[in-house]
Amino acid sequence: MARYARVKGSIALITLTNPPVNALSAAVRRGIVESVSRALKDEQVKAVVFCGENEKFCGGADIKEFSGSMSGPPLVPMIHSIEAGEKPMVAAIEGVALGGGLELALGCHYRVANTKARLGLPEVTLGLLPAAGGTQRLPRLIGIPAALELITTGRHVSAQEALQLGIVDQVAQGSAVQAAMELALSVIGVCVCMLCVYVVCVCIYCVCVTGQPLNPRRLSLRAPVWAPDVDGVCDAALAQVKQRSRGAMAPVACVQAVRAAAMLPYSKGMERERQLMDTLFRSGQARAMQYAFFAQRNAGKWSLPNGSQWNNTRARDVQRAGVIGLGTMGRGIAVSLVKAGISVVAIEMDAKQLESGKKAVTAMLQRDAQRRGVSPPLHLLTFTLSFHQLRDVDLVIEAVFEDMNLKKRVFSDLCKVLRANALICTNTSGLNVDELAAVTDRQPLVVGMHFFAPAHVMKLLEVVYGSRSSPEAVATAMALGKRMEKVCVAVGNCSGFVGNRMLKLYLDQSVYMLEEGATPEQVDQALEEFGFAMGIFKVSDLSGLDVGWRVRKASGLIGPDVDPVKPSRWRLGRRYCPLPDMLCQQGRFGQKTGRGWYLYDSPGSKEAKSDPEIQTFLEDYRRKYGIIPRRITSQEVIERCAFALANEGFRILEDRIAASPEDIDVIYLFGYGWPRHRGGPMFYAGQVGLSVVLEKLEHYHRVHPDVPSLEPSRLLRRLVAEGSPPIQQWKSHIKNLRSHL
Ligand SMILES: CCCCCCC/C=C/C(=O)SCCNC(=O)CCNC(=O)[C@H](O)C(C)(C)COP(=O)(O)OP(=O)(O)OC[C@H]1O[C@@H](n2cnc3c(N)ncnc32)[C@H](O)[C@@H]1OP(=O)(O)O
Numbered sequence: 001m002a003r004y005a006r007v008k009g010s011i012a013l014i015t016l017t018n019p020p021v022n023a024l025s026a027a028v029r030r031g032i033v034e035s036v037s038r039a040l041k042d043e044q045v046k047a048v049v050f051c052g053e054n055e056k057f058c059g060g061a062d063i064k065e066f067s068g069s070m071s072g073p074p075l076v077p078m079i080h081s082i083e084a085g086e087k088p089m090v091a092a093i094e095g096v097a098l099g100g101g102l103e104l105a106l107g108c109h110y111r112v113a114n115t116k117a118r119l120g121l122p123e124v125t126l127g128l129l130p131a132a133g134g135t136q137r138l139p140r141l142i143g144i145p146a147a148l149e150l151i152t153t154g155r156h157v158s159a160q161e162a163l164q165l166g167i168v169d170q171v172a173q174g175s176a177v178q179a180a181m182e183l184a185l186s187v188i189g190v191c192v193c194m195l196c197v198y199v200v201c202v203c204i205y206c207v208c209v210t211g212q213p214l215n216p217r218r219l220s221l222r223a224p225v226w227a228p229d230v231d232g233v234c235d236a237a238l239a240q241v242k243q244r245s246r247g248a249m250a251p252v253a254c255v256q257a258v259r260a261a262a263m264l265p266y267s268k269g270m271e272r273e274r275q276l277m278d279t280l281f282r283s284g285q286a287r288a289m290q291y292a293f294f295a296q297r298n299a300g301k302w303s304l305p306n307g308s309q310w311n312n313t314r315a316r317d318v319q320r321a322g323v324i325g326l327g328t329m330g331r332g333i334a335v336s337l338v339k340a341g342i343s344v345v346a347i348e349m350d351a352k353q354l355e356s357g358k359k360a361v362t363a364m365l366q367r368d369a370q371r372r373g374v375s376p377p378l379h380l381l382t383f384t385l386s387f388h389q390l391r392d393v394d395l396v397i398e399a400v401f402e403d404m405n406l407k408k409r410v411f412s413d414l415c416k417v418l419r420a421n422a423l424i425c426t427n428t429s430g431l432n433v434d435e436l437a438a439v440t441d442r443q444p445l446v447v448g449m450h451f452f453a454p455a456h457v458m459k460l461l462e463v464v465y466g467s468r469s470s471p472e473a474v475a476t477a478m479a480l481g482k483r484m485e486k487v488c489v490a491v492g493n494c495s496g497f498v499g500n501r502m503l504k505l506y507l508d509q510s511v512y513m514l515e516e517g518a519t520p521e522q523v524d525q526a527l528e529e530f531g532f533a534m535g536i537f538k539v540s541d542l543s544g545l546d547v548g549w550r551v552r553k554a555s556g557l558i559g560p561d562v563d564p565v566k567p568s569r570w571r572l573g574r575r576y577c578p579l580p581d582m583l584c585q586q587g588r589f590g591q592k593t594g595r596g597w598y599l600y601d602s603p604g605s606k607e608a609k610s611d612p613e614i615q616t617f618l619e620d621y622r623r624k625y626g627i628i629p630r631r632i633t634s635q636e637v638i639e640r641c642a643f644a645l646a647n648e649g650f651r652i653l654e655d656r657i658a659a660s661p662e663d664i665d666v667i668y669l670f671g672y673g674w675p676r677h678r679g680g681p682m683f684y685a686g687q688v689g690l691s692v693v694l695e696k697l698e699h700y701h702r703v704h705p706d707v708p709s710l711e712p713s714r715l716l717r718r719l720v721a722e723g724s725p726p727i728q729q730w731k732s733h734i735k736n737l738r739s740h741l
Contacts, residue, residue, distance in 0.1 A: 002031030003053075004038060010046040011184055012039035013177070021059030022052040024100045026072025028062075032104075033073045033081070040085055047184035048085070050108060051092040051177045052101075057117070060099025063126065063290055066281070075100055075132040076270070079107035083218050088187045092180035093117045093168065098156070102167075103132040106141065109217035110183055111168040113159040114176040119167060122154035124250045126293060127286030127677060131277035135257035136269040137219040142166050144225055144262050148237045151254045187212050220266045227262070234259040246531040248677040249285055253277075284687055288679030291727075292669055295662035295680065302463075302478055302490035303659055308471030315479035316423070316472065318342060322389075322396035324410055325349075326357025329427055330399035332455025335364045336484040337397075338380045339456070345382045345389045358383045364456060387417045395423040395476065397449055402550070404431055408439045415441045423473055425449040430496040430551075433466040444470035447477045450497060451486075452671045453543070460671035461486035466493045487670045492657035499667045501657075502648045502681070505709045507548075509640040510536045511577040512707070514618060515569075517629030518637070520597040521610055526634035527641065531675025536641070537597035538608050539673070540580075541590035545597075549584040566624060575706040579621065639696050646685035647697055650713035653734050661686075661727050683727060690716060690724040 003015040014035040016022040024032075032050075039048045052058050061075065082089050082104070091097070091105035093113040098120050105111050105119075113119065121130040121138065129135055130151060139147035142165045150157065162168045172179035215221055234255060241251035253276040260272035280286050303309035320343040323334045330346070337344050338361075346361065348354035362378060369376035382389060390396060396418065398410050407426060414424055423445045426436055430450075437446035448464025461481040465474045474490055481488035491498045510523050524535020534542070552558050557571055558581055567578035583596065590596030591604060598608035622629055649664045658664045665680020678684050685693045694712050701710040718737050719730060 001027050002035050004035040006042070006045060008181055008185065010044060010188065010190070011181055012042065012045045012048045013181070014039070014048060014050050015053055016050070016058055017053040018062075019054060020056070021096065022054075022056055022101070023059050023062040024075065024104070025062040025065060026070075029073045029075065029078055033078055036078075036082055036085060040087060045087065046188040046190075047088040047090065049090045049092050049177065049180045049184055050104065051180070052095065054095075055114075056095030057091065057093045057097045058101025058104060059096055060101045060122070061132070063293060066126075066290055067287070075103070076274075079104055079132055080220070083107040083109070083220060086214070088184055088212075088214060088217075090180040090184045090187075092175075092177040093119065093159075094176045096156075099123050099130065099134075100132050103130055103134040103137070106134065106137040106219060109214055110170075110180070110187065112170045112172055112176050112180040112183055113162055113168045114172050114174075115159050117159045117162075117176070118156040119159070119162045120154060120156035121151050122156070124152060124254050125154040125289065125676075127248070127250045127283060127289035128280050129250060129254045129257050129273065129277055131273050131281075133220070133270065133273070135254065135273045136261045136266055138167075139225050139258055139261035140219045140222040140266075144227070144230055144258060145233055147261070148233070148255060148258050151258055152237060152241050152251045222266075224264055224266075224269070225262050230259075230262045234262070246533070246675055247529065248531070248675070249283060250280055250289075250677075253280055285677040288677050288683055288687065291662075291679050291683055292665065292676050295666050295683075296487055296669075298660065298662050299487060299489045299666045300478070300482070302474070302488075304465060304471060304474065304490070305492075305656055306471070308474070310475070310478070313471040313475040315475040316394065318394045318476065318480050318483075320345070320393045321480075322347065322393040324396060324398045324414075325400035326353060326361065326383075327399065327401070328453055329451060329455055330397075331357055331360050331364065332453065332457070333397055333399055333427065333451055334361050334381070335368070335456040336486070338365060338377055339368065340480075340483040340485070341377070341380070342480075342483070343380045343382075345384060345393055347384055347387065347390070349385070351385060354383055354385055387413060390414070390417050390422075392419065393422060395425060395480070397425045397427055399427040399451075402428060402431065402547075404435065404554075407431065407436055411436055411446075412439050421445070423447070423476060425477060427451050427455075428464075430500045432495070433464050433493045434468065437466050437468060443468035445473050447473045448493070448497070449477055449481070450499070458671065459485075459487045460499075460667060461488045462497050462499060462667065462671075463488050463490045464493055464497050465490060487666060489663045489667050490659070491663070491667075492655070494652075494655065494657050498649075498652055498658050498664055499671050501652065502645050502664075502668075503672065505644045505648050506641050507536065507540070508577065508707070508709070509644045511579050512575070512704070513632050513637060513640065514579055515577055515622065515625075515627055516632060517622075517627075518632040519615065519618065522632065522634075523637050526637035529634065530638050530642075531678055533673040533675075541596035541598055541600075541608060542606075544590050544592055545580055545584050546589045549581060552581065569625065570706070574708055575704065579618075582617075582621075640700060642681055642684055643693050643697055643700075644709060645681040646693060647713050647716065648709065649682050649685075650715040650719075653730070654713065654715045654737060656734075659731075661730050682730075685716075686724075686727045691720050694720045 001017045005013045007013045018028045039045045089108040090110040091108040096118050097105050102119050121134050123130045159171045163171045238255045245251040257273045257276050260269040301310045321337050322345045323330050324347050326348045334344050334346050348357050365376040426448050433448040437443040447469045450462035452458035452460050463477045478488045520537035524537050527535040588595045594600045594603040599611035652658050661682035665682050668674035668680050697712040
């Protein structure tokens with residue numbers, strides 16, 4: 001849909017009307033084509049201004065349409081006819097001009113943006129490239145290096161940066177539509193300075209240039225942007241995206257398309273753009289990334305088993321928050337809260353820790369402010385040793401050491417000082433939220449907020465509702481997380497919640513494969529080739545092997561009855577791998593001690609190097625237990641890790657700990673480095689084929705009957721029995737499964 005109006009006598013104003021972001025659906029494209037044709041025919045109309053309803057220019061092509069059969073006028077000829085139009089076309093950009101939205105604007109002869117507008121070509125984040133001429137017009141406008149950077153990253157730029165780059169002609173402080181109309185009038189030879197009454201070429205009063213020819217403004221008419229160093233620039237960009245994108249096809253295709261803009265005339269470049277897009281458009285990677293886009297948005301639409309949900313529950317306003325504990329987690333949480341404009345009372349138990357926490361938080365905020373060219377909001381912070389300073393906070397986030405007794409003590413102390421209606425949130429990575437809530441005088445006001453380290457950087461937040469948590473408390477934690485710019489997922493209470501409950505099985509498979517013959521390097525390489533940012537053993541070294549060791553000790557898996565020389569490989573009725581414990585006994589805690597699964601130059605350094613001692617250690621271990629090592633292929637690594645994750649994901653769905661497979665995938669995408677172009681473990685299982693996953697799990701379970709978690713879940717069996725429906729339908733099958741219990 002597009003609205004047509006004639007304004008100021010000679011301007012056709014075409015408004016894209018498809019809230020909330022005026023995406024270019026078939027109806028919008030039809031509306032634009034009809035409106036442009038009307039404007040070109042209407043003799044009274046001398047110029048055309050495009051804008052978007054509700055001060056949002058356009059969020060791009062309608063992503064929902066990509067999964068169906070595309071109908072309606074195609075974008076490329078539509079934009080071409082705008083550019084070829086014999087009347088000046090001006091884009092008035094407010095809010096956003098993204099993807100096809102910016103490509104539409106690039107087809108216009110002039111672009112005006114409001115100061116708050118954001119512009120970009122984010123198609124690469126959807127597994128695509130800007131295939132409505134974006135890869136050919138943008139380089140012709142701003143040059144190859146800048147276009148490569150924007151197109152391969154999908155980064156949004158501010159109006160100010162767009163002006164500097166030459167993407168827009170003007171930045172308007174007020175209404176971009178108003179400014180665009182003035183520009184249009186001046187271009188058609190109607191000077192708007194009010195002093196000059198004639199149609200002129202250069203007004204002597206305001207020196208505006210009127211009656212401009214349109215050809216120089218038509219980007220498609222410009223020659224290829226060749227320069228002597230262009231090959232080198234494109235080669236360097238290609239090398240960079242290959243290294244960064246971990247197997248994703250779209251960034252590579254983006255470089256290839258932009259290279260064409262340097263070498264080929266526009267029409268040939270457009271052919272190349274179309275060919276590359278055809279391949280991407282049909283790819284599983286594009287489907288995975290578009291699924292991830294909608295899954296992320298769906299996670300915000302949380303629901304609880306009792307029917308309360310995002311649109312029927314009000315969140316409380318949080319102005320002032322307390323953070324208990326200024327270790328790594330507490331520091332990151334305090335920084336994120338302050339950046340969201342929330343006053344923070346930060347508490348530590350002793351003066352020395354308080355001082356070092358204060359220094360660290362202040363430095364992080366100063367660095368961030370310096371990068372953004374603003375002053376750090378340090379006035380929002382109070383550092384104190386006294387719980388009494390918490391008396392007027394709306395909410396507290398406890399981030400002390402992961403120890404149930406310590407947390408319980410803190411919770412009961414908090415109840416003595418907090419206002420009766422203040423929320424208590426615990427930053428725990430897996431402890432029982434109900435058990436903690438039980439020591440308080442306000443069980444409905446207790447929720448878990450599981451942040452990921454470093455908390456000021458990592459996007460994921462699991463909001464954990466206990467059996468007595470009130471919907472209002474969940475809504476408040478979800479809204480607070482959103483304000484802190486986190487991707488929030490509401491999850492139920494169980495050991496490890498969603499992310500760490502699944503992680504445990506993934507870790508188990510990884511160490512079992514070491515026992516059976518693999519090396520940490522082999523496993524990590526297979527995972528990194530699959531697309532993970534880091535292999536599991538490098539991640540373990542980064543997080544610290546001692547963390548899991550403590551958890552295993554607390555859960556009774558490690559105790560005085562374990563043989564120190566030849567620890568048992570069978571505990572609590574199932575296979576157990578003592579390798580991580582044995583490393584910890586040697587003081588190998590990972591990066592922090594300079595040695596873990598890998599070797600580091602010094603404690604704290606990050607570059608992982610193979611350690612011959614680990615190879616010898618693994619060989620000795622296998623000998624000691626009589627294990628004959630075998631060759632483990634990358635395929636086996638991926639199958640055992642990814643299918644173990646998905647299998648537990650199905651159980652989590654059966655248990656109603658996660659509301660949907662999409663929520664599980666969002667957790668893995670934003671918290672555990674799962675490659676976006678593979679959608680998430682649940683999506684991946686669907687893409688591989690549920691019957692294949694079932695068959696593989698049955699096989700691995702047959703080979704390893706002492707690993708019960710490899711036994712295929714009931715939900716997976718049910719879905720396969722019902723013909724492997726698409727992931728969006730799994731939820732209804734969970735209901736069926738429960739009704740048969
Ligand atoms: C062979 C075919 C060739 C086709 C031509 C190819 C060339 C063009 C390709 C493209 O244009 S692909 C799309 C490129 N655009 C984007 O990637 C932008 C995506 N959107 C966003 O980044 C954000 O939504 C936003 C625009 C910055 C707004 O953010 P905000 O936080 O304000 O709102 P959201 O919660 O993200 O979104 C609200 C609502 O709108 C839906 N939505 C957003 N963008 C699109 C879109 N482009 N298509 C369809 N729907 C979109 C989003 O899903 C939300 O929906 P609900 O959850 O409320 O239902």
